[in-house]
Amino acid sequence: MAQVKDVVHHIRSKNAGPYWVTFDLFFDGEASFEKYATSPKLGPDTFARLYGADPAFVKSYPVPNLHMVKISYARTSPQGGEVERDMHCGQQYVRLLDVELD
């Protein structure tokens, strides 16, 4: 039973302008990249469940030469707004670590 934290050597999250959040998942090798980069477990449903994201605004971009996938979603509350808890979204990746991939 692999979780995200078992198959990446680096993972990070960051704001991409004021309206998007982006996650970079660098897999620990080609095999993990091939197996998990486009897994539905890293799809819109997971981002809706963990972050309240609108599934229509979840985008996934595998980057084969870096064995990584970039996943971005539209922010659900304004950057720096009344309920802000993570201005630069730098800690948002943590909730992905335990996601079960298979």
Add this chain to the structure above:
Amino acid sequence: MGDTIKIIVPCGSLGAGVRPEEVEYGIAQGAHAIASDAGSTDSGAAYLALGISKNNREAVKRDLTILMLAQAKARIPIMIGSCGQAGGDAGLNWTRDIALEIAREHNLTPKIALLYSEQDKATLRAKNAEGKIKPLPPLGALDDATIDSCAHIVAAMGPEPYIAALQAGADIVLGGRTTDTAVLSCYALMKGAHTAASWHAAKVAECGAQCSVYPTRGSGVLISIDSEGFNVEPLNPDNRCDPHSVSAHMLYENANPFLLTEPGGVLDVTNSVYTALDSRTVRVTGSVWDKKPYTMKLEGAAAGRFQTIMLVGIQDPAILSRIDEFHDNMLAALNQRVRSAIGDAAGDFHISLRLYGWNAVSGDKPAPGTPPPREVGILFVATAATQAMATQIAKACNPYFFHFPINLEKEIPSHGFAFSPADIERGPVYEFKLNHVVEVSDPMELVRLDWIDLKLSEAA
């Protein structure tokens, strides 16, 4: 291969810490220009709404002094984009005054171009009425009320205004809001270097040494753009770039790793090839520029409602072992307290409790069985229509927030007060209001170009 254009990018953002020996190294390599941005939207809407910089004035002055002295000595131009963090007129004028102070102190006489890109609301309302303003996802169509609600609105410039200033003889170009890449690519584009390579080199260099293998070893990079591609190397000889460090930077702060939309086109790096030229230099070829109708991205910021905060620390194990229950009970009690103490006058208020040490960042309930921490800090945040009301709400909540028990029948505790007075007025919450582009017929249409020629003033 044609003429190679070499640009020193001395740091990720003006004020971040330029190293004079790195600038000297770049000049010794034959650099033709120095370029850096001085800000971005990254740190939130407050800087645009207030017209202030995140950076300390002395840090910006120190960096700009190094660059201006190098400019005067090497006779190569400096281009600075997004002056004063957000690139509004106030930020540009703040940077202009620093530059003039430096010139005075060091007897420098540069010809300075100022590119203003803050927008007049009437102009934007007219553009909107003509259907020239289009939304970017996830926002929808723009209404005039949103334009009017903004404190300041800027349009992100492309390279053309910089090119106009350079062609008119500017030694220093200080720009308002500009795309990070436009300020770094403008000189190479003006000289006819490969278009896509100029933009891609600028994207790679936008954060200075962050595209290197050791981002903390040095501040800047040198980009060399020719008729087919570009090279990038760190300005610190002890640092290095490799194909992974350079290609991975394309991912940074960008929702799409392959496409970058800019004024007048889209950079496509899907088929870019990254090759190690030597132990510290990477060559990039194969990037594509897809020309599009010219648009500028609009950024608008406004102050919203007001917040007042309080803070306590809690170490009581009885509370910590039932921390989620404690949070929910306290939050309900505080809301009830405001309704009973202030009533309808409180308006549409909002209270949140952020449990630092437990779940402050996510706000989620941790998984069952998660062990309690040794202590938590609880940040109380009241939001209301006015600062006075946010503070009245905090004052009404004060006794409950500082003494709320886990067992209602026991003696009330005192949680760990951090400050006196307990309530801290935070001011308004600032938000970005626009995520739209405006179509323009000419890249200068929404830009104003002013000059300060210190050579002339000296002659006079």
